Amino acid sequence: MNLTWIFAALTFWIATWAINQMLARQQFSDKTVQTGIDVFIPILFGAALLVLWEGLCRGFNVPPVLLPPPSMIWERITNSLDILWADFQQTYLKAVLAGYVMGCGSGFIAAIIVDRIPFLRKGLLPVGNLVAALPIVGMAPIMVMWFGFDWPSKAAVVVIMTFFPMLVNTVAGLAASGHIERDLMHTYASNYMQRLMKLRLPAAMPFIFNALKINSTLALIGAIVAEFFGTPIVGMGFRISTEVGRMNVDMVWAEIFVAALAGSLSYGLIALLERAVTFWHPSYRS
Amino acid sequence: MHDRVIPIGTVLLAIFVLWYVFTVVLNAPFERDQAARADTELSTIELISNTMVQKRPILPAPHQVAVEIWETTVEKKITSKRSLVYHTWVTLSSTLLGFAMGTVLGILLAVGIVHSRVLDKSLMPWIITSQTIPILAIAPMVIVVLNAIGISGLLPKAVISMYLSFFPVAVGMVKGFRSPEVMHLDLMHTYNASRSQVFWKLRWPASVPFLFTSMKVAVAISLVGAIVGELPTGASAGLGARLLSGSYYGQTIQIWSALIAASLLAAFLVMMVDIIGRSVTKRMGMAA
The missing domain is CATH 1.10.3720.10 (MetI-like)
Structure with missing residues (x-):
């Protein structure tokens, strides 16, 4: 058990959620900006998922045989x-x-x-x-x-x-x-x-x-x-x-x-x- | 209705006849080979009749499959490991469990998406992406990994069925929850209805037809998930296991009878959902 990893991952998750919340509420008059934001929100969400996956895997010492963290998969x-x-x-x-x-x-x-x-x-x-x-x-x-x-x-x-x-x-x-x-x-x-x-x-x-x-x-x-x-x-x-x-x-x-x-x-x-x-x-x- | 019986009947008959033709064509080389080895000449009639009774044909004739199904359903005890009823039941139980879990998950996701802008914008693209990942390819790993942490039996197969079946339900229900017209929503607004009242009295009833349409797709696809989920479990029980052991030992008749059983099961499940859907919408006064 490694609490720093879990804590860092959860903080990142909450932070991205807050940013997304803010971005989703806003209406932008410029059309290109709006499309950019619409693409950015799901990407941020995906990144948060990856970080959460990595953090929890390392934090709880999940054996790689069950679920390898994303960094290990990327290396492979x-x-x-x-x-x-x-x-x-x-x-x-x-x-x-x-x-x-x-x-x-x-x-x-x-x-x-x-x-x-x-x-x-x-x-x-x-x-x-x-x-x-x-x-x-x-x-x-x-x-x-x-x-x-x-x-x-x-x-x-x-x-x-x-x-x-x-x-x-x-x-x-x-x-x-x-x-x-x-x-x-x-x-x-x-x-x-x-x-x-x-x-x-x-x-x-x-x-x-x-x-x-x-x-x-x-x-x-x-x-x-x-x-x-x-x-x-x-x-x-x-x-x-x-x-x-x-x-x-x-x-x-x-x-x-x-x-x-x-x-x-x-x-x-x-x-x-x-x-x-x-x-x-x-x-x-x- | 009546003007459809003849065309459908003709098409089915044509498939039947084509099946027999292909049986003869595909199985004939083996018979000719046998005859050449035995140094005998086969008349055309003998050749054709021989292609129908092979033990391991390339394509079994329909009546061979029918006999196999009859022997493995009616003449075997239901508890027997060689009974098709037993294997169908194994597959059916994980299909239904996965289908139920997938439907609930799909509805919950749709509720979240409809009520939260953030979820709508951030989750929806990923739900769509999740379906471009061939989960059936991941199925063996899901099963092995879940086995490793001590979960085995029904649940791992049901998880795969769930993953496949939640998608049509989620997409259909998002559409369904958004189907009430602006006028209806405005009316609810003038009643000073709370969000939960709008949901239970307007959105939920309005989405019921969408629910049943997507459940028809979901139940068919969760059967596929259950069958594929059985492939890597070491071929112990279920229709998928019958397919796998049949392909290992070259028992084509067994493969075809499992396929026919799976098809009948799929048609039965879709029909049941359709009938339930019809009676529910009728009771709700929405029948067309």
Whole structure:
């Protein structure tokens, strides 16, 4: 027990809380200052959490096997960059990206076909809705048996996981354009392709991006979990499951950090793209 | 309703037929291989019928899975370790515990976020970030670490389910608590209602439809959490353990029957939440 660490961490926590309280109450007339403050508050909150974690770990002498302090995890990250990079390449750059592109792409194409044929829309959509709620991760062992240990089996899991959210959301999005707009297109004597490209696909974009966002997290989960069922000796899921067995918890946290970073960055990238594509949407107009 | 039965039925039938076709296509190479080794010729009919009865098929035929499910549910004692009912029950109990904990946590977070500006600004971005972290990847560590400090059994799996299920509830309830219109809030203001009165008499009732919508997502996702949570526990009990042991020993029929059981369980849970949600909103006079 080391009271100074606990005391310092708690003081820092209270101080940041007070600063945040003050900042959150104030309204700034300058818009850039306001956005800056809005970004700063959660960062300060996150920093306070890290300091609290570090302080409590050191203060209560928590054994590193249970929960290593952030400084130790950071040290591990900087020391084993090459392993982390190899794992990242195997899991993210190969399995996740390939599966994500194929799954989202085929879901999108399937949605356009389903939308064209009312019979399929009535029949396939309820089934797709049901399948989207099922624990598809369970398909992982089967995919590993079919496609082998290397990354294609992981990509296959990602494809099935991302297909249905994309299908369901795109079909919903294609139905989202209003009656008046469709009537207007009709008066222009537009054909199916023109209606699709100029009205219905742009109107469906918020739904499609919603699916892309959901899928970005699902893809990472699918690839990592699939690696629990058998992999070559590289990959994030492989590293996590073996290092847990060897009680190298700091290495596991390093992998988690990489996964979190990759997940957040891809989510952020899609959010930025969404902003650029659907700039007309009410939620982005101020 | 009636115009949907035929399309849905057709799609289901098509899936069924496709399944059989794939069974034949995927399992045929093994049969041909066997026949070539035994120096016998297989007629097409023999080949097809042989692909349906393999012991460790690449893709088992639907009726094989159905027989396996029948044998492991009805013909085994429920307490038996080989009974699918027993494994489903293990998974169901941790799913429900995690789902309950996640729902409570989600509601509490939403209450805090709606009532405090600081929490709204500082916590909300982190709640969203928390979901970009693949918790399912961390699941084995959560279980091992909790085991090390003496917590084992139901709770570690429930913690993973909780982590997954709190998010939809928190996000949905923040929306729900903010759903009352300005007019309603103004009316409460003219009544000189206190904050807690506004909460219990206006915000809480207004958020109930949002609660059930997000609970449907949450219950499905907490089942996934429970299944994955069972993978690293040494494959002792639960549907996830059935998947893992099935993949170790190449028992594809066992994997598929566990998958079907998990799917039925997911559909059942979502349906139950839906039915409860409908009857509650009906009693509250909100049914459309």
